[in-house]
Each structure stands twice: as structure tokens, then as C-alpha cells.
Amino acid sequence: MTGEHMRTDAASPRKVALASAVGATIEWYDFFLYGTAAGLVFDQLFFSGLSGPAAQFAAFGTFAVGFLARPLGGFVFGHLGDRIGRKTMLIWTLVIMGVGTAAIGLLPSYEAIGVWAPILLVVLRILQGIGVGGEYGGAVLLAVEFAPPERRGFFGSFAHIGVPGGLFLASGAFAIASQLPDEAFLAWGWRACFLLSVLLLAIGAWIRLSVMETPAFEQVQEQKQVVANPVRELVRRQPRTLLLGMGTRFIEGFTFNLFSVYLLAYAVKNVGVAKSVVLDAIMAGVLLGVVLVLAAGRLSDRVGRKPVYNAGTVFALFFAFPAAWLIQGGTTLGVVVAFVGGLGVVYGVVYGPLAALWSELFDTRYRYSALSTLYQVSGIVASGFTPLIAAWLVTRGDGTLWLVAGYNVVVATISLSCATLLPETRGRDLRDDLVVDRPHREPQLVGS
Numbered sequence: 001m002t003g004e005h006m007r008t009d010a011a012s013p014r015k016v017a018l019a020s021a022v023g024a025t026i027e028w029y030d031f032f033l034y035g036t037a038a039g040l041v042f043d044q045l046f047f048s049g050l051s052g053p054a055a056q057f058a059a060f061g062t063f064a065v066g067f068l069a070r071p072l073g074g075f076v077f078g079h080l081g082d083r084i085g086r087k088t089m090l091i092w093t094l095v096i097m098g099v100g101t102a103a104i105g106l107l108p109s110y111e112a113i114g115v116w117a118p119i120l121l122v123v124l125r126i127l128q129g130i131g132v133g134g135e136y137g138g139a140v141l142l143a144v145e146f147a148p149p150e151r152r153g154f155f156g157s158f159a160h161i162g163v164p165g166g167l168f169l170a171s172g173a174f175a176i177a178s179q180l181p182d183e184a185f186l187a188w189g190w191r192a193c194f195l196l197s198v199l200l201l202a203i204g205a206w207i208r209l210s211v212m213e214t215p216a217f218e219q220v221q222e223q224k225q226v227v228a229n230p231v232r233e234l235v236r237r238q239p240r241t242l243l244l245g246m247g248t249r250f251i252e253g254f255t256f257n258l259f260s261v262y263l264l265a266y267a268v269k270n271v272g273v274a275k276s277v278v279l280d281a282i283m284a285g286v287l288l289g290v291v292l293v294l295a296a297g298r299l300s301d302r303v304g305r306k307p308v309y310n311a312g313t314v315f316a317l318f319f320a321f322p323a324a325w326l327i328q329g330g331t332t333l334g335v336v337v338a339f340v341g342g343l344g345v346v347y348g349v350v351y352g353p354l355a356a357l358w359s360e361l362f363d364t365r366y367r368y369s370a371l372s373t374l375y376q377v378s379g380i381v382a383s384g385f386t387p388l389i390a391a392w393l394v395t396r397g398d399g400t401l402w403l404v405a406g407y408n409v410v411v412a413t414i415s416l417s418c419a420t421l422l423p424e425t426r427g428r429d430l431r432d433d434l435v436v437d438r439p440h441r442e443p444q445l446v447g448s
Contacts, residue, residue: 013146017158019211020143024162025169026204027094030101030197031132032170032260034125038063039265040275041190045109046117060387062122063261066129067384073133074372075231081138081368082230090138090208097131098201100124105194137371142211144359145430150301156355157297164289164347167260167282175279230366234373241361242370246378247418251313252350253382254411259342262387263327270399271330281336285343292344296352304426305357306419312349313416319346320408324401360425
């Protein structure tokens with residue numbers, strides 16, 4: 001390796017981490033716009049043939065469809081990312097996401113085209129799901145595989161600020177649009193938030209085109225170690241690690257979608273809290289979440305991935321019932337404290353170390369597929385169905401959140417148990433191919 005190449009790599013992590021963060025934020029902005037709109041708008045515009053809870057269930061159902069489509073994007077782009085490279089896949093996922101989101105902003109309502117409105121909405125939500133499904137693994141690996149080992153938790157966490165950062169932008173856009181009169185907001189205000197995706201797409205594509213392929217994947221290519229079927233190698237060599245990793249994802253996905261989607265709608269429509277108050281509370285929560293994701297990632301470089309993750313999960317367990325009580329109380333202060341506690345403290349501390357933890361668990365040759373499979377398959381239950389499950393539990397609990405809080409405790413317990421069974425990964429060499437659940441078998445290489 002030449003001195004010039006070494007200097008380039010040494011100077012790269014900050015730039016690459018920033019590129020990963022910005023690109024991920026833009027993609028998650030697109031994805032979370034839908035969740036916010038599902039809670040506030042879509043039941044009125046695209047399911048106006050239904051009424052009351054039925055329309056809300058339908059809107060949240062289309063929200064869940066995006067999560068069902070995410071594994072497809074994860075499998076396809078994970079496979080190609082382990083075969084072709086991380087960078088190329090990130091450009092394609094950004095384009096798919098941007099086009100799908102902008103098209104939702106142009107979609108006619110149910111009153112204009114009837115049943116075609118919800119049908120097309122579902123199709124575009126599937127497109128969003130495919131895009132973000134392929135994006136996650138690449139964004140994380142772009143940051144983690146460039147990072148020096150002793151700072152992998154910190155630089156990896158930059159990819160994870162895309163989730164709270166994207167929600168911050170989405171909530172901010174809706175908070176601004178919600179200042180319009182209700183008629184204007186329903187007519188075109190919410191659509192402007194989706195059409196903004198075109199500008200963000202251009203910015204994100206420019207940033208991602210400026211970065212290089214990761215050194216870890218280049219080494220796999222140089223050594224001709226690219227595998228023909230990454231997912232098969234993953235399932236054959238590390239099935240237990242994959243399943244336990246999915247379990248650690250449970251509390252992260254549950255917390256984010258409970259607060260950002262279902263509790264947004266519950267506070268506004270069931271408790272009567274003003275939209276602006278809840279959106280401001282969400283923005284405050286995710287802004288703190290951005291800070292704590294980075295802080296937790298950095299702390300995990302010092303004390304380990306598991307101690308930081310476990311601390312956040314334990315807090316989630318004990319915060320479940322107080323959060324329900326605060327939101328049901330309906331006071332501005334109580335709502336702000338609940339959302340800041342959930343989206344800021346719980347989510348930030350839990351999510352910060354996970355980029356490094358998950359990346360360090362798997363072999364480079366199928367790491368993109370591993371992260372995509374772990375994140376997207378588990379996300380169906382952990383994230384996509386959370387608003388539906390919460391809505392059902394509320395109907396069973398006479399309109400209260402107590403059963404939802406109990407479910408929260410169960411989810412936190414599952415995730416904590418899975419983390420306990422996983423090894424500590426801080427300091428692990430990303431090129432170490434001996435971290436397996438079964439005796440080592442040579443993978444089938446491309447062309448062999």
C-alpha cells in the first residue's frame with residue numbers, strides 16, 4: 001500500500017461518516033414523511049370511504065406495507081452490495097426512495113380517482129420500502145468499514161443519526177405546513193413536504209457520488225473472496241447470531257414507531273393535544289436523539305457496545321408506564337417529557353452502539369446482506385406492525401395505553417435477553433472470518 005493511499009484512507013472516515021449521515025437522513029426523511037402523514041392526513045384523503053377507527057386502521061395498514069417491502073429491498077441490495085459494492089447500491093436506493101416519495105406528493109385523493117388512490121398509495125409505499133430496505137446496510141457499512149477500530153462505534157453511529165434526523169426533518173416540515181389553515185394543509189400543504197424530496201434527492205446523490213468504495217470490501221475483491229450467495233453463507237455460518245441480532249433490534253424499532261407514529265395520532269385524536277404541540281415534542285425528542293446516538297456510539301468505544309445498549313433497554317423497560325401516564329394526562333409538559341424520554345433518551349442510547357455491534361458480528365463477505373436481513377426482516381414486527389398492534393391494544397384497553405405499556409415491557413425484556421446472549425464485539429477485527437456459529441466452511445466463491 002502506498003503512502004498516498006494510506007493518507008487518503010486515514011483522512012477519509014470523517015468525510016465518509018458525514019456522507020453516510022446526510023444520505024441516510026434524506027432517505028429516512030422520505031420514509032418517515034409517510035408515517036407522519038398516515039397519522040394526520042391519509043385517513044381523510046385516501047380512505048375517506050371509511051370512517052373513524054376503520055380509516056385510521058387502513059392508513060396504518062399502508063404504513064406497515066412499507067415494512068413488509070423492506071426485506072425485499074434488503075435481500076436484493078444486500079446481495080448486490082456484497083457482490084458489486086456498497087457505494088453503487090446506495091446511489092440506487094436513494095433514487096428509488098426519492099422518486100417514490102415525490103410521486104406520493106402528486107397522488108390524487110380518493111374523491112378524485114376513487115379506489116385507485118389507496119391502491120397507488122400502497123404501490124408507492126412498497127417502492128419506498130424497497131428503497132429504504134436496501135439503504136440501511138450500505139449506509140452503516142460505509143461509515144463502519146472506513147472507521148479506525150478504536151472509533152468504530154462513534155463513526156458508525158453517524159449512519160444511525162439518519163433515523164432521528166430524518167424524523168426531525170419530516171416532523172419539522174409537517175410542523176411548518178400545519179401552520180396553514182386546515183383546508184390549505186389538506187389541499188396542498190402536506191404535498192409540499194413530499195415534493196421537497198426532489199431537492200433532497202439531488203443533494204444526497206451528489207454527496208454519495210463523492211465517496212469511495214470501502215477498504216474492507218476492496219480487500220475482499222482484491223483477494224477474490226466475493227461469495228456467490230451471501231445470504232446462504234450468512235444463514236449457514238451464523239444463524240444464531242442473526243436471530244439474536246434481530247432480537248436486539250426489537251426495542252429499537254418498537255420505540256421509534258410507537259412514539260413517532262402511533263402516539264402522535266393517539267395524543268392528537270384520542271387525548272386532544274394540539275398537532276403543533278405533539279410535533280414540537282417529537283422534534284425535541286429526535287433532536288436529543290441525534291446527540292445521544294453519537295454520544296452513545298462514542299461511549300461504546302470506551303466501555304463496550306453491550307453495556308451502553310443494555311442501559312438504554314433497561315431505561316425503556318422502566319419508562320413504559322410513566323410515558324403512558326404522561327401522554328394520557330394530556331398536559332403540554334407531560335407530552336413533551338414522554339416524547340423526549342422515548343425518542344431522545346431511550347432511542348438515542350439504544351441505537352447509538354448498534355451500528356458497530358451488528359457490523360462487528362458478521363464476516364465482511366456477507367456483512368451487507370447480514371445487516372440488511374437483520375434490520376429489515378425484524379423490522380416487520382419490531383417497526384411496521386407496532387402502530388397496528390398498539391391501536392388494537394388500545395381498543396382492548398378501553399381507550400387507555402396501559403396494555404401498550406405492558407407490551408413495551410415485554411419487548412424490552414426480549415431485547416435485553418438477546419443482548420445478554422451475544423458476545424461483546426468492541427475491538428474485533430472486521431476482517432476476522434473466524435467469528436461463526438458453526439465450524440468454518442469455505443464459502444462458494446464467484447466463478448468457483
